[in-house]
Amino acid sequence: MRRCVARGHARRRRDARGAAAVEFALIMPILLILVFGIISYGYMLSFRQAISQGAAEGARAAAVAQRTADQVPDARSAMNEALASYDVECAGTTLTRDGENVGTCTVGVATCQGEAATVQCVTVTIDYNYDDNPLLPVPGVGLVLPDRLRYSAVARVS
Numbered sequence: 001m002r003r004c005v006a007r008g009h010a011r012r013r014r015d016a017r018g019a020a021a022v023e024f025a026l027i028m029p030i031l032l033i034l035v036f037g038i039i040s041y042g043y044m045l046s047f048r049q050a051i052s053q054g055a056a057e058g059a060r061a062a063a064v065a066q067r068t069a070d071q072v073p074d075a076r077s078a079m080n081e082a083l084a085s086y087d088v089e090c091a092g093t094t095l096t097r098d099g100e101n102v103g104t105c106t107v108g109v110a111t112c113q114g115e116a117a118t119v120q121c122v123t124v125t126i127d128y129n130y131d132d133n134p135l136l137p138v139p140g141v142g143l144v145l146p147d148r149l150r151y152s153a154v155a156r157v158s
Contacts, residue, residue: 033141036136037140037141039136039138040135040145043135043136044130044145047086047128050085052151052153054080054083055124055125055126055153057078057079058075058076058107058124058126059075059122059124059153060078061077061078062074062075062107062155071107071157072109076105079105079126086135090126093105093106095126103128103129104126105126106124107123108124109121109123112154119157121155121157122156123153125151126150127149127150129147129148131145131148
């Protein structure tokens with residue numbers, strides 16, 4: 001009689017282990033998608049901050065340039081420095097990542113709105129197509145991430 005009880009107990013433990021493995025197999029993909037989604041979203045937020053910083057630094061660099069001819073090159077240099085850690089570069093009006101076109105970047109100097117005709121402002125705009133060029137391509141996560149990351153900064157030329 002003792003043997004029957006012991007065998008039944010061992011069988012229940014083995015069945016429980018099998019059930020735990022099946023439950024784990026069902027839950028694990030959901031947990032992985034959740035973890036990689038959080039990582040992907042955080043990386044996108046960090047990149048968004050770098051784009052914002054790049055636009056602001058570009059406008060500031062152009063506004064304080066010593067010569068008018070240096071405004072656009074200084075702005076591009078400041079943008080490229082802010083975006084370098086993501087391998088993103090502004091060349092002309094094209095934003096590239098690993099040699100591939102991923103968006104646009106513009107630097108414009110014009111009369112400030114609502115000011116006298118002699119007051120100039122620098123406008124720097126960075127537009128990154130994030131939907132087609134995500135930094136971390138995790139399947140399914142693109143549904144909650146933005147299509148484009150676009151920032152503009154304006155600075156008055158001193």
